[in-house]
Amino acid sequence: MIEQTEATTLIGSTDDKGAALVLKDVHKRFVQRGRVSHVLRGVSLTVGAGEIVALVGESGSGKSTLARTIMRLYRPDEGRMLFGGVEVGQIRGRLLKDYRSQVQMLFQDPFASLNPTHTIRTIMAHSLPTNRTRMSRREKENLFADALARVGLNPPANFLTQFPHELSGGQRQRVALARSLAAQPKLVLADEPVSMLDVSLRLSVLNLMQRLNEEFQIGYLYITHDLASARYVASRIAVMYAGEIVEEGTADKVIEEAKHPYTQLLIEAAPDPNRQAQTAGETTVFRGEPPNLTQKIVGCPFQFRCPHVNNRCRVEMPKMVDVGDEHKAKCHLFDV
Numbered sequence: 001m002i003e004q005t006e007a008t009t010l011i012g013s014t015d016d017k018g019a020a021l022v023l024k025d026v027h028k029r030f031v032q033r034g035r036v037s038h039v040l041r042g043v044s045l046t047v048g049a050g051e052i053v054a055l056v057g058e059s060g061s062g063k064s065t066l067a068r069t070i071m072r073l074y075r076p077d078e079g080r081m082l083f084g085g086v087e088v089g090q091i092r093g094r095l096l097k098d099y100r101s102q103v104q105m106l107f108q109d110p111f112a113s114l115n116p117t118h119t120i121r122t123i124m125a126h127s128l129p130t131n132r133t134r135m136s137r138r139e140k141e142n143l144f145a146d147a148l149a150r151v152g153l154n155p156p157a158n159f160l161t162q163f164p165h166e167l168s169g170g171q172r173q174r175v176a177l178a179r180s181l182a183a184q185p186k187l188v189l190a191d192e193p194v195s196m197l198d199v200s201l202r203l204s205v206l207n208l209m210q211r212l213n214e215e216f217q218i219g220y221l222y223i224t225h226d227l228a229s230a231r232y233v234a235s236r237i238a239v240m241y242a243g244e245i246v247e248e249g250t251a252d253k254v255i256e257e258a259k260h261p262y263t264q265l266l267i268e269a270a271p272d273p274n275r276q277a278q279t280a281g282e283t284t285v286f287r288g289e290p291p292n293l294t295q296k297i298v299g300c301p302f303q304f305r306c307p308h309v310n311n312r313c314r315v316e317m318p319k320m321v322d323v324g325d326e327h328k329a330k331c332h333l334f335d336v
C-alpha cells in the first residue's frame, strides 16, 4: 500500500477511498519547438475498485496521454490524481515505484511491449513489484505458471522458456495479461489491447479481461476507438474529445441514450450491421477537424463540428451536468 503522507491525507475524501482511481481536473501540456500543446484539458474521471471503465474517443483526443499520465510516465501539470484515496500526481522514488506496481499497463502491440531478447519467465520476473522479488525461485515459478494457466496458456512450463517471437499475436497479448496478473495490480490501463489482433481473437482476449476482473477484482481502464467493444466489456463509458471527458455514464445509457452531439456522431459513424439501409451515401461523415491543441480554445471545443452550435457555445465553455441517472454530459444543450 502506498504510504500516506501528511500532504496526501489532506486530499482524499471518504468517497474517493472506495475508488481505485480518481482524477480531478487533470491537465497535461507538452512544449515542442516553443509551441505548447494543451493535450489534457481538465480531465475528471473515476474508476471504481474492481470496475471496468471504457475510455472512448477518436485518434488524437488524448486517450494514450491520459493513460501515460495515470501511469506517471508523465507528471500532470495541474489537477489531482488519487489512488486508493492517496494523491499520486507528484509522488517520487519509492512511493512512485509502489504505485507503479499496483497499476499495470497493457499496450496495443504486445510484441513491442515484451522484450524480444528475454524469455517469458524473465519478462514476468521483471514486472514483479519489489515486495515480491524476494520470493523463492519455486514460489515465482508457481506464481508465473498459475498466471499463464489462468490466461489459457497451457501447459505453462512450455511458455516460460519461450521468447516472444515464438508466440502468436494472441498468445503474446495473453502473456502480457498474465504478466500484469502476476504483479497483482489493482488497476490495469489497457490501451487498445485488441486492436492489433485478428477479429476472431479479440473477443477471447476481451472475455479474458472480464474474467480476470471478476475473479480478482482488478479495475480496468479500457481505452478504445471501438464503441461496440466498450459496451461489451465495460460497465461505464467515458467519451473523450480534445482532451476532455464530454460524456460519461453507464455503458447502456451512453450508447442507447447518448446526449452529447459528439457521442451521437461517434455512434452514427460506427459500423453497425443491424442498422437498416446504411449505404455509403447515408453513412455519417464527421464534419471538420478536431481543434488545434496548440491554440487557446474559447467556448466549447466541439463547436467547430457540432450540428447544434449556437452563440453561447462560441464564448462559454460548457460544464459537466447531470443528464440522467448516473449519466453526465458537457454540453450547453443540457445546461439551461
Ligand SMILES: Nc1ncnc2c1ncn2[C@@H]1O[C@H](COP(=O)(O)OP(=O)(O)OP(=O)(O)O)[C@@H](O)[C@H]1O
Binding pocket: 030, 031, 032, 037, 039, 057, 058, 059, 060, 061, 062, 063, 064, 065, 066, 293
Ligand atoms: N510527448 C508528446 N509531445 C507532444 N505532443 C504529444 C506528445 N504525446 C502526445 N502528443 C499529442 O497529443 C495529442 C493526443 O495524442 P494521444 O496519443 O494521447 O491521442 P489518442 O487519443 O491516444 O490517439 P490514438 O488513438 O491515435 O492513439 C496528439 O495531438 C499528439 O500529437
